[in-house]
Amino acid sequence: MKIQMKTPLVEMDGDEMTRILWKDIKEILLEPYVDLNTEYYDLGLPNREATKDQVTIDAANANKKYGVSVKCATITPNAQRVEEYNLSQMWKSPNGTIRAILDGTVFRAPIMVSSIKPAVRNWTQPIVIARHAFGDVYRASEIRVEEPGTAKLVFTTDSGTEFVEEIARFEGPGVLQGQFNKDKSIESFARSCFEYALSENKDLWFSTKDTISKKYDHRFKDIFQEIFDAEYKARFDEKGIEYFYTLIDDAVARVIRSKGGFIWACKNYDGDVMSDMVSTAFGSLAMMTSVLVSPDGNYEYEAAHGTVTRHYYKYLKGEETSTNPVATIFAWSGALRKRGEFDENPDLIHFADDLEESVLQTIEDGEMTGDLILLSDHPDKKKLSSTEFLYAIRSRLDAKRAAAL
Structure with missing residues (x-):
């Protein structure tokens, strides 16, 4: 019997190869087990053009209504994309639009497996990037x-x-x-970071460039410090964790020398860049979780990477692809788990856990996509196509679910 969902999940479909994988993930890994209850929004570029991007606004507002959403990777068009898709204008980043409506903070963390060692050899623990999700260059x-x-x-x-x-x-x-930002948004960013650090029992680092940007970046620094001193210092001391501020160039040097195991809070663009650096150094852009947490307690789960255009063009030619779907799977599992927590649905929570464990077990057993083959030191690794990898996960998920009966 399929697991039932009490409340809809907001589903935001996307573009190119990730859109193909989105459909396959649902058909192979989700729908056989869960009676999916979603409110669907097509954020593919053709539909954003057809609706003059209203669909993106509607999807963000639906997230505010239902509390949890899951989003596929989408195209942010440049001049070449305007011509390719015959667009009436260069539509803004859907992620930027959604984050502007929801506010909050994006937390991104690497998905670690034992056979893939970080490029930075002293990183033994995950580094979580806390990215401010409002304003700056994305609303410029x-x-x-x-x-x-x-x-x-x-x-x-x-x-x-x-x-x-x-x-x-x-x-x-x-x-x-x-560019602009607002004290209210910076305050919610700071509180989200402090609360997350306390919940994860991890040190929190925050970095900007206040020596150059003496009003803009300095305002971020001041707000963080004021809120920390007034509301969080005692709680951090009680937990035995630390908050400190440093210039972003100094932070980069510290991060490279560190062992990991902390949260690194960054402004919007800094977080965009550094999350890609951290995820790539830990293994692959497709091996990173990403969740937007709003000050109202709403959650939007997504993959941190793009639409994998190169693989999409191969797919259109009928060529086999070996695209890594792990981050997209973890976006679904994260959203389903949070939906289960909100609705007090332990079956849904347990399924999300089983799904993630099945993904990691597949890779640990040496079955993986092409990007991971190049990184893994597994002694008996095997490259799978995109679809083969999903079915390999399915076999382990079936076994795990059967053993629990």
């Missing part, structure tokens, strides 16, 4: 300057007072970008 306004002129930063208060700061004098063509 941009101007292409074509002729000489003066760039100014202008802020007008509701009472009519105007503040003007000259940015630069342009003698010829150039580009401008205006």
Whole structure:
């Protein structure tokens, strides 16, 4: 008998190879065991174009309604994609739109297996990246300057007072970008990080570049310190864990020399870049969990990587692919587990645990996709296609579920 779900899960479909894997994961690993109850949103680029990106907004609001969502990787179009997909405009990042609506913090952690050693040999424990999920370059306004002129930063208060700061004098063509953030969002970012550190019993590092950005980045530093001193220092001391701030360039050096086992909080773009660095150093971009936690207690699970375009073009030619689906599977398992926790559904929680254990056991047994073959030191490893890998997981999941009866 299939496991029943009490409340819908918000399902956000995506693009290219990950969209293909999304369908296969559901058919092979989820639907045989769970009577999936989802509210479906197609965030594939053609549908975002057809709806003028309203579907992305609707999906984010559905997440706020139901509390838990799972998202497939999506394309953030550039000029080449505009032409390829015949888009009316260069639509913004769906992740950026969703994060702007939900606010909160993205926590990303490597999925570790014993046969794949980190590229940084002294990393023996996971490094969790806590990425702020609001504002900065993802909500920036941009101007292409074509002729000489003066760039100014202008802020007008509701009472009519105007503040003007000259940015630069342009003698010829150039580009401008205006970024912003808000104290409220930075405060929720700080509290999310402190709460997560306490729940995981891990040290928390936070880094920006306040020596250069003396107002923008310095505001992040000040808010973190003020909230820590007022609300969290005693709790951290009681747990025996540490919070400290350092410049991001110093943090990078410290991270490389460390053994891991801590949470590294970063601003939005910094977290985007550093999570890719950490995941790649631990093994593969497809071996990293990612969850957005909003201050309202809403959760959005996703894979931290992109749509695997190169494999998608091979798939369209009818060629065999060996695309790693682990991060996407863990997005589903994470969302199902959280849905089970919210609905007090232990069967759903147990299934999520079994699914993740089956994935890891498959890799530990030496059966894996091409990206992991290059990294694994398993003595008897075997490269599987995307579909073969899913069925290898299925066989272990069947055995695990049967043994529990």
